[in-house]
Amino acid sequence: MSDGAGVGQSGFVNPYTFVQVPKGEPEPGWRKEPAGHGQLVEGCYSGVVEVTLTARSPLLLRQVYAGDDGVFPRRLLPGFEGPVPYLPGSSLAGAVRSLHEAIAGGCLRVFDGDFRPGYRDQVHGRTPGWRLARVEEADEDGRPLRMRLCPQPAVWVESAALHGALGGAEGLRTGARVTLLGSGKEVLKRLQLEDPALVRGGGDRVVLVTDARTRRGTRRNPDGGARLRGRYFCATGELEDTVRGAVVPDDVWETFLDAVDDTDDMRRLRQQPDQDDSKPCWVDVSHPGDGKLLGRRIAARRRLYEDQVVWVRAETGDGTVWVRDIALAVVWRHAGGVDKARQRVPEHALACTDPGQLCPSCRIFGSADTEGKGPKGRAEQRAYRGHVRFGDAVPGAAYEVKREWLPPMGAPKPGAGQFYLNRDQGSEGKTAVGENAPPLREWGSEGDGKSTRRLRGRKQYWLTGTPGERPYFRASADKPSVFHEDVYKPTNQMLSQGESVPAGSVFAARVHFENLSDADLGGLLCALDPALLLRDYADGSAGERPEYGLAVGGGRPLGFGTVTSKVTVIALHDAASRYLGEAVPLLGVEEAVDAFRRTASRELKDIWKRQLAKVLRLDWAPPHQVWYPPAGPLPEPGRPLDPSALLPSFTFWKETTGGASWTEKPDGGWKKGAEFPYQQLPSAAAPSPAMNAVPQKQNKPERKGR
Structure with a gap:
């Protein structure tokens, strides 16, 4: 092993690095x-x-x-x-x-130039202009053609109250209908209804059931009372009578699809490629503490379904709704900036498409243009057999x-900018500025500065x-x-x-x-x-x-x-x-x-x-x-290695984003909490490939026997 190869460095070496594209x-x-x-x-x-x-x-x-x-x-x-x-x-x-x-x-050659990552939203409430809506009709690709809006602000209803009105947890599912006999009270800038006596089954109000995993912690009642543990609320909205034609522009739809792609639901779908996505896939929503069933939601897919309830930011007029944004939950996901992957690599490095003009590798190993379109928009064979x-x-x-x-x-x-985006010495150890500023690791964040950061x-x-x-x-x-x-x-x-x-x-x-x-x-x-x-x-x-x-x-x-x-x-x-x-x-x-x-x-x-x-x-x-960000320290050779140290450190990815945590104030607004300085993968040319480890602090995967 050569000098400068990281001997004596603490931490870990990521299993992969990147070789620069000229x-x-x-x-x-x-x-x-x-x-x-x-x-x-x-x-x-x-x-x-x-x-x-x-x-x-x-x-x-x-x-x-x-x-x-x-x-x-x-x-x-x-x-x-x-x-x-x-x-x-x-x-x-x-x-x-x-x-x-x-x-x-x-x-x-093997590169998805249209890729753009999706990121989970920070825990901020939806900005004004968002409302619930139900898809009345969708085209063959799942893009909405007609929708019914919920013009009034959503009312959040506790699951226990909904269970009583809908016959138990089995009856609580996205699209279920209820009637509210009260408007609730304002709690942390949203209307919230908790009294089961004020909820009835049936009516013109639809329910949106979403994932419950973000509801792990405890918080104090606004009146200063006892701390409440693990309560789950669903957003409800009263549908208007008018069914409107929906216009979803291409850029809005592509942004929604990019946000969906990185969801856990889509990861599971990719593991089961034979699964049919032409119909909704219903997923059990369980309490993260005791595992009891809370309700059922529709899994995120690269399409929407008839009768699916979503959040939209939209404008209306002449019987039409012009959709400006779509989300599947109040704390949802967003696409990373506007630039796709092809804008983050040198243009000359994109895959060869002309069989008469090939790079050194394609001239030897062959080329296949999978995106080629003829003058009438039809696919054409533009391949070249290798030698x-x-x-x-x-x-x-x-x-x-x-x-x-x-x-x-x-x-x-690739959305993990700490590793996949070019190093920026000016961003190392810093955090994003501003209440709503995305972490520096994100595509399209402040880390891009005056020019789009390139892929490594x-x-x-x-x-x-x-x-x-x-x-x-x-x-x-x-x-x-x-x-x-x-x-x-x-x-x-x-x-x-x-x-x-x-x-x-x-x-x-x-x-x-x-x-x-x-x-x-x-x-x-x-x-x-x-x-x-x-x-x-x-x-x-x-x-x-x-x-x-x-x-x-x-x-x-x-x-x-x-x-x-x-x-x-x-x-x-x-x-x-x-x-x-x-x-x-x-x-x-x-x-x-x-x-x-x-x-x-x-x-x-x-x-x-x-x-x-x-x-x-x-x-x-x-x-x-050499290991992915580990849950614990990696001892020197010859010393015992506890396999639990090789569990993934989710804390590492959280605490190296170049962002910060935020908590909502009881009187409104948001308070900045812990900061997580931006940490970047060393360059392949660096004297040492080692990085500082961030031991796992929470959300460890459960081990057998615990």
């Missing part, structure tokens, strides 16, 4: 017409490369070689009497292409397979050559099922299983290529074996010869999948040798790599030296510290 405009010819497939072009080569992969940490081959019944195989490999694990060529191709894009500065074909990586022996129990690993969260770049996972020091392997060494049985509930839907082969396993694959220039071939070889490119940038500390690798397979955040590689060109032809029988061209690996180096810009070479030479170096990041 900022400068590429030189002429960076995007150009590919060689084509019709003939072997002069100065280009075809042939076969064999790559040998040595696993430096266990290799996770989840759902690849085991059949649905849990036994081998899905298919047999030639040369083996029985089934054996293997790395599919498609998986290897994806890993190599991703690395080639970082090395060659290729386009962002490389990857065979399966087959094992050198019938390696022992081990079943692994894996902790939850959720989808990427391409995600890369730290590699390890000493897997026994990684927290996951330390915690599960004596009990492989510790995360499943002891740390998380066995019913946790994000728990998963996989199969691994041990460190030291060797796999070999053949890569066929055609019509590649010497520089193109050199770039391909560097992506297959990064040491060919990066060993010249070693700092030479302590006389070490550093090792470089890449990551393949699953479980990379936990330390699986680090491999080192060796490439051998076993066949090489140009047009003359292939078709005329002339001598095979003399192009060695080093010559091809040198040709690739000569094509790189100064900025790209700087990225190799300052970032990739660290990110792809085994154990540059201290392996015992």
